Amino acid sequence: MTLPVPPDTSALFRYVLRLGDLSLVLGQRLGEWVGHAPALEEDLGLANVALDLIGQARLLLSYAGEIEGRGRGEDDIAFLREHGEYLNPVLVEQPNGDFGQTILRQVLIDAFQLELYQRMMASTDQRLAEIAAKSVKEVRYHLRYSSGWLVRLGDGTADSHARVEKALESLWPYTVELFAEDELDRTMADQGVAPRLSEVKMAWLERIDEILSEATLRRPPDRSHAWHGKRGQHSEHLGYILAEMQHLQRTYPGARW
Amino acid sequence: MNLAPAPLDAERVRRAWTVLASVEDPEIPALSIVDLGLIRSVKPQPGGTLEVGLSPTYIGCPATEVIRRSVEDALRSADLGAFAITHVLSPPWTSDWITAEGRRKLESYGIVPPEHGASSMRDVLRQARPVGCPRCHSTDTECLSEFGSTPCKALHRCRSCLEPFEYFKCI
Numbered sequence: 001m002t003l004p005v006p007p008d009t010s011a012l013f014r015y016v017l018r019l020g021d022l023s024l025v026l027g028q029r030l031g032e033w034v035g036h037a038p039a040l041e042e043d044l045g046l047a048n049v050a051l052d053l054i055g056q057a058r059l060l061l062s063y064a065g066e067i068e069g070r071g072r073g074e075d076d077i078a079f080l081r082e083h084g085e086y087l088n089p090v091l092v093e094q095p096n097g098d099f100g101q102t103i104l105r106q107v108l109i110d111a112f113q114l115e116l117y118q119r120m121m122a123s124t125d126q127r128l129a130e131i132a133a134k135s136v137k138e139v140r141y142h143l144r145y146s147s148g149w150l151v152r153l154g155d156g157t158a159d160s161h162a163r164v165e166k167a168l169e170s171l172w173p174y175t176v177e178l179f180a181e182d183e184l185d186r187t188m189a190d191q192g193v194a195p196r197l198s199e200v201k202m203a204w205l206e207r208i209d210e211i212l213s214e215a216t217l218r219r220p221p222d223r224s225h226a227w228h229g230k231r232g233q234h235s236e237h238l239g240y241i242l243a244e245m246q247h248l249q250r251t252y253p254g255a256r257w
Numbered sequence: 258m259n260l261a262p263a264p265l266d267a268e269r270v271r272r273a274w275t276v277l278a279s280v281e282d283p284e285i286p287a288l289s290i291v292d293l294g295l296i297r298s299v300k301p302q303p304g305g306t307l308e309v310g311l312s313p314t315y316i317g318c319p320a321t322e323v324i325r326r327s328v329e330d331a332l333r334s335a336d337l338g339a340f341a342i343t344h345v346l347s348p349p350w351t352s353d354w355i356t357a358e359g360r361r362k363l364e365s366y367g368i369v370p371p372e373h374g375a376s377s378m379r380d381v382l383r384q385a386r387p388v389g390c391p392r393c394h395s396t397d398t399e400c401l402s403e404f405g406s407t408p409c410k411a412l413h414r415c416r417s418c419l420e421p422f423e424y425f426k427c428i
Contacts, residue, residue: 041402041412048404055316059346130347134316137349137428145403 012125013067014087015188017077018230020060021088024078025238026109027053028245029096038099045145049106052138059131079249083232083239090229091174093238100160101167103149107211108171110143112178115203119195128193147211154215161216168212169220176225179204184230266301269337273299273307276335283323284407287366290324294354297345307332307340312350315408315428352409352427363425367391368410371427388424390415400424 030050037043058074065072092109096102117139120132153160179201181189188194212219227235248255277299278291290296290311297310311328313321325342332340352371355363360370369391387396395417402412410423 041404044402044406045404048408051317051319051408052315053317055318059316130349134346134349137351138315141403141426141428148403 009067009069011184011187012193013064014184015194016060016064016067016128017085018087018089018184020057020064020077021086022092022109022113023053023060024057025086025088025241026092027051027057028241029092030102030106032096033102042099046102049142049145052135052142055138056131056135059134063127063131075249079246083234083242085232086229086234086238086242087232088229088238089174089177090227090235091171091177093229093235093241094171094174095237097167098163100153100163101171103146103153104164104167105171106142106146107150108175108208110139110146111204111207111211112175112200113139114143115200115207116195119200123194124192150211150217151215154212154217164215165217168217172220173223173225174227176222177227177229180225180230182230269301269307270299272335273309273332273337273340276331276337277309277328280324280327280331283320283327284409285363285366285368287362288359290328292356292359292362294350294356294359295324302341305339307337309340309342310345311342312345314350318408320407352425355425364391367422369413369422369424371425374427388413390418390420391422392420393418 027050030046030053033046034043034050037046057078061077062074065074065077091105094105114136117132117136121129121136123129123132150164153164155161179197181197185194185197189196209219227233229235229238274291274296277296278289280290282288282290282293282295285293293314295312295314297312298308299310300308302308309328309332311325328342353373355370363370369388388398388400389396390398390413393415395415397416398413399416400411401414401421404410405412405423409426411426412421413424414421
């Protein structure tokens with residue numbers, strides 16, 4: 001009798017952290033806009049998107065804790081890990097810049113999450129399929145919001161156009177990492193847990209091109225990249241986010257309210 | 258410990274639904290959580306525990322915890338015996354689950370109920386039909402903000418009567 005091969009829980013754990021950390025770090029970044037956005041409506045808009053992202057992170061990091069099986073909960077994983085243990089792509093930790101840059105980053109990530117989660121609804125991992133189905137509804141709305149703004153800014157005044165054009169130039173190179181398939185991405189795709197990144201990229205590019213063209217912007221060429229946030233090698237920006245986010249738990253370990 | 262005999266299952270389930278229908282949504286008190294379609298099931302388990310399936314509306318909605326506590330309080334004070342609340346993620350809650358009664362209550366509260374057909378891609382494409390004004394019924398309206406006072410609403414304005422109004426988002 002042959003025993004069934006046990007699923008590789010350590011790979012699944014790392015993969016779920018990648019998804020969860022993307023949502024957590026971007027949610028934290030967007031939260032920085034609260035009280036500072038150009039208008040009350042956008043303050044509310046960015047805060048609402050941040051809330052949804054933190055909600056995704058809670059589901060994913062709780063699940064990661066269960067997979068790991070060492071009794072860590074969502075808060076332990078969110079607040080008590082070190083810099084190199086975060087597995088988010090470097091794009092989401094980039095500073096907010098001006099409103100245009102925040103909106104552009106949001107379009108890039110919203111479209112990525114949309115294409116990823118739409119396909120992950122068919123994941124062989126039932127829990128991920130459920131989280132994807134729940135998240136995709138909200139992500140659709142996020143993209144409606146962010147792409148609506150990008151079109152207004154790109155096809156707006158000379159100043160707003162120049163600002164989002166500059167943001168596109170500076171953020172585009174970071175998108176390469178989203179689709180740079182490594183061993184973990186391949187393992188997850190082979191097991192049917194996650195879609196192939198090449199497939200996600202094709203759909204993503206099509207959607208991005210459509211939005212950029214409506215916003216009268218042109219997609220910059222892909223450049224080689226040296227970012228490995230998905231493996232825990234981050235830009236200097238993540239440290240500052242963590243210092244702020246983890247301050248309370250590190251100063252008063254286990255504090256609850 | 259309560260040693261009184263538990264009421265018959267069917268009666269317990271019926272009473273639980275009645276009790277749940279009186280639990281207000283903390284953000285839109287005109288509606289109950291049953292009107293919103295948040296209660297997915299009420300089932301007696303073999304051990305006698307009443308299992309109540311509760312769905313969150315938005316993943317990050319701050320009201321979710323409050324709703325859970327209100328459900329616990331309501332069930333406890335109704336003396337329905339042991340119960341357990343389970344978090345139902347799948348299938349995900351959709352605004353299509355708001356009951357006809359819920360839609361009517363939303364409308365009379367001044368909030369435009371969501372369009373049907375939440376799973377379509379219309380929202381991403383920004384092609385949703387114009388939302389009619391709840392006061393003068395004009396369809397000459399505009400969206401002021403995709404996000405309103407709660408995660409589930411957007412802010413619109415009527416160009417005919419010039420009044421702002423809220424729209425329950427379609428997800």
